[in-house]
Amino acid sequence: MKFIFELSKEHPTIPQSEVVSCLNSERCKYQVIELNPDVMVVDISCDINELKNIASRLSHSFSISKMVFSTSTDLKTIKSLTLDNPIDDLGSIAVRCKNRSILIDSQAILKALADVYTINRTVKLQNPDVEVRAIITDSKVYVGVKKYAIDRQQFEKRKVQFRPFFSPISLHPKLARALVNLSEIKPGETLLDPFCGTGGMLIEAGLIGARIVGSDIDNKLVEGCRENLDFYKIKNYNLFCTDIGNVTEYVSNIDAVVTDLPYGKSTTTKGEEIKSLYGRAFNSISKVLKDDGKAVIGIPNKSLLKLSKDLLEIKAIYPVKTHNSLTRYFTVLEL
Numbered sequence: 281m282k283f284i285f286e287l288s289k290e291h292p293t294i295p296q297s298e299v300v301s302c303l304n305s306e307r308c309k310y311q312v313i314e315l316n317p318d319v320m321v322v323d324i325s326c327d328i329n330e331l332k333n334i335a336s337r338l339s340h341s342f343s344i345s346k347m348v349f350s351t352s353t354d355l356k357t358i359k360s361l362t363l364d365n366p367i368d369d370l371g372s373i374a375v376r377c378k379n380r381s382i383l384i385d386s387q388a389i390l391k392a393l394a395d396v397y398t399i400n401r402t403v404k405l406q407n408p409d410v411e412v413r414a415i416i417t418d419s420k421v422y423v424g425v426k427k428y429a430i431d432r433q434q435f436e437k438r439k440v441q442f443r444p445f446f447s448p449i450s451l452h453p454k455l456a457r458a459l460v461n462l463s464e465i466k467p468g469e470t471l472l473d474p475f476c477g478t479g480g481m482l483i484e485a486g487l488i489g490a491r492i493v494g495s496d497i498d499n500k501l502v503e504g505c506r507e508n509l510d511f512y513k514i515k516n517y518n519l520f521c522t523d524i525g526n527v528t529e530y531v532s533n534i535d536a537v538v539t540d541l542p543y544g545k546s547t548t549t550k551g552e553e554i555k556s557l558y559g560r561a562f563n564s565i566s567k568v569l570k571d572d573g574k575a576v577i578g579i580p581n582k583s584l585l586k587l588s589k590d591l592l593e594i595k596a597i598y599p600v601k602t603h604n605s606l607t608r609y610f611t612v613l614e615l
Contacts, residue, residue: 282313282347283331284424285320286378286415288340288432290454294598295340296320298461302334305464314350318380318417321347333467335428337488339435339457342378345413345424353384353421355392362396362423369425371409372402381418389414389421438483444511445504449603450480451540451578457484462598462612463536463574465490471536472568474527474561476519479505481538486514493531494519524561533570540578540608559587566591566615575613582609 287295299320303310308330314321324331335344349361367373375394379386397412411426435454440446451459460481465471467489473481476494478501486492486509496502499521509517520530541558558579565575566588575592579585585594592613602608 281325282321282323283427284345284347284350284415284422285322286342286345286413287318287320288342289317290340291598291600292317293596294458294462294600297596297598298338298340298458299334301461301464302337305337305461305466306330306333307466308334316417319415319422321350321422332428335430337457337461338430339432339454339461341430342432343413343426343430344428345422345426348412348423348425350420350422353381353389353416353419355388358389358421359392359396362393365423367397367410367412367425369410372404373398373410373412374403374405374408375412375414377414377416379416381416383418384416386416389416393423438512440478440480443478443508445478445507447478447501450478451602453480453484455600455602456480457488459538459576459578459610460485460488460490460536462596462610463538463576465536465538469535470531471538472527472531472534473539474524474537474564475539475542476505477501477540479508481540482517483508483512483514485538486517487512490516490536492517493534495522495524495527495530497521497523524557524564527564528567531568534568535570535573537565537569537573537575537577539565539576540610541580543580555584555587558584562588562591569615571615573615576610577613578608578610580606580608585609585611588613 285299309325311323349365351357351361375397377386377390413426415422438453440450470491471485472493474495476496482492482494502519502521506519596612598610600608
């Protein structure tokens, strides 16, 4: 069955990569049919619970809809295809458009859809049983029945200022969730953040059902991380205070590592030179990661990735502007 993922466009490649990673994490069989900055059309073989799990994980999409049809923006063609593709879902209905084009008249398209799909149906704009959703781009219209809206407000509610213990340099929860998803961690598997700080990555991993392990060289941060995890009622975790070089004494055979490496004066490096710290970090991560595991690691400069040479293989790099327009390079690596 084909589904339309409405992408957020907050980053050139993270939204679509996150969808693919979540499909992989749920072990779905799928084929990407179409991809552009606005939508991703995927033929998916999975049950409704697996699709629900994917929707609950996503951070860089708006909705998932069961595809009805897609076509050019030609109004005559849209009217014809609307007649040829009835909506069988029962109950009250609402027809809505998301216009992502400044060139197209969305009202004419909305009227063409509504004129057909509301015939002999109860129209209910608030909480309808069925929502027909059209996503309009410069060249195409994608029409589907919305199955899941992505709860993006949850990430705003978990911003650092709302946690009992926080650091102003923490990543936005929406980005932290995307990075966790890029690791393809599955519920019940173990994810490690060896520079856990106040726990932003661990919170997002814990909320999707991963077993989480965190460490930091600063015991104050470890205890603050514990406070945050307890605040969000995350139970399945283990924290310890140690240097990155000693992480191998505590854990092994980890399914995924997701971390943002320390990089500035306001972070705790204990005076160690960055290249030395990063070199030791890549070495420890390569030792604790299981053979088929993934690491998603943030660094401030792509040139520093050479420190991972002969230890980990780079699979993808995602440049992201974070604090004060600083660009971080979040990199997916494998053994």
